Amino acid sequence: EVQLLESGGGLVRPGGSLRLSCAASGFTFDSFAMSWVRQAPGKGLEWVSTITDSGGRTYYADSVKGRFTISRDNSKNTLYLQMNSLRAEDTAVYFCAKLLGDSGYYSIGHWGQGALVTVSS
């Protein structure tokens, strides 16, 4: 069974940094692209970033480009999202997600339960 467990969420001040982690199990982690998707309170879903199976290619939403960095450690079956220069509008539940394939151009197949990030002074 695919399991994705996010950690690292919390309250951070504007301009601060936070790193989210996603521990994956139940599948061959290094064979699948992974993504982060967020959902602001009461709002819809917003794709944030995707990384290919090897980590060789990364993609970002314009709203986070230059501030967020997606990475993965295939030896630890773990996905990361480093978030810098955080803004109030980054407040959201952040979902870790497994794609259906390796290259990134696939639907999201499985989702974690989410980690809440609150940016507030």
Place this chain on the structure above:
Amino acid sequence: AIQMTQSPSSLSASVGDRVTITCRASQGIRDDLGWYQQKPGKAPKLLIYAASTLQSGVPSRFSGSGSGTDFTLTISSLQPEDFATYYCLQDYDFPFTFGQGTKLENK
């Protein structure tokens, strides 16, 4: 970026009804579209990928169709557990983009 226009934004229906939700892409995306169901406080769940392929374990009352710019999610006979919010997602090109969502409510 490709814009996904989803309609309606909300829908009232009854158990047993046939329900249709649509998504329109601002440019052709082949069949690179998925449909997701989300219940309050929960993670989304994949229902359909590649526009019309039913994800394993999803009831057959859910179906998807379309290609190019126009896509449809159909629930053939609404069940009590189907009241939720539904989203489409294009995975044709980055940035991936979601539709705005359709909240399906009990009439």
